[in-house]
Amino acid sequence: MIENLGEDKSIYLQISEMIEDEILRDILREEEQVPSTTELSKFYKINPATAAKGINLLVDKGILYKKRGIGMFVCEGAKDRIKEARRTSFYENYVKRIISEAKLIGIDKAELKKMIDETKEL
């Protein structure tokens, strides 16, 4: 959770995505406490209302839940829920961008497929 905030999208969305990333990477585990709104706002120098908006978004998505008087925790099954949601936007957010760059520099379908077939990381 120490990435810099960018200007490419709303800060509250960046906060919620960063927490999701941490959950996907197992840095934050299910049933573990997440940093408080105040901690987040101090660390990122953002208005506490903005940090709260990011956290609340994750509560609405069933990723985080509130333990009264203690703080926010990661829900059971949060990781799967995040994966599922990100899968549905994967084409729109990532594949489309690859295709548009490929078009621009003249990489055709066959060449792109070959690159994917040959990658050892997947």
Next chain:
Amino acid sequence: MGTLSGKNITKTYGKDTVLKNVNIDIETGKIYGLIGRNGAGKTTLLSILTAQNPTTEGTVTLDGQPVWENEESLSHICYSREISQVTMFGPNTLKVKDYLSTGKAFYKNWDDDYAKELVKLFNINPKKKVSKLSKGMLSAVTIIIALASKADITILDEPVAGLDVVAREQFYKLVIEEYAQTGRTFIISTHIIEEAASLFEKVIIIDNGEIILTENTEELLARAYRVSGETEAVDLAVEGFKVYHPESIGRNKVVTVLAEEPVAGFGEDVQVEPVALQNLFYAMCVDERKEA
């Protein structure tokens, strides 16, 4: 504590109209950013809201009560102004601790322990005369008074102007800490917009004596776009939108769009990027100067 409200405020100095029919509501429990160019009227507005300066026309109320010569209302408001190093009679011989004890006498919620803690944090010698302080130290003293006042509405006029980057970061964190703990209302004017933008829940933009905008910062930026591409494509894409600061380079053009509401898309032929507050402010205020 209720809303601090300025209604139809006009301020003239001789033939100069510094504020033109300004209306403003400062809601409780928010951090406001006040931005505007030099001479836009920021300091005049702040001094009028805090009854340190009379209006030519219009009224300022707190919770419905006029603030002018109203001790009860004013005890809830702290306007920590830049300290002057010279007086009519030569150098200002007052010491830092004199200013701190004035704060203690004036603000009913003054927190002396907090003031001492801040004096240490900013490394200020309380026995030093203010005429001997550096610009950064002067800024630090005004910040200390503002924070330790614990006033419900705390106004800081360019608090970071003389501060180095470390002290500025310290200041931002102190404001967040204090705000998170108490929910006090802050109004902070600044020229270093980029650094502080994410701190402001609401932003007030003042230009040429008029408030051109008061809005939730996130909502404002959510309807602002930088649209670029081939000139004709850009012109077509932004038709009907409010456009600021068009710039051309070669066959390309870039404009800043402030739409009424967030826009789903501007079409495939143009590039669309978000706009940071500082750039939006620049685009809005640079244009008006040109037209004037």
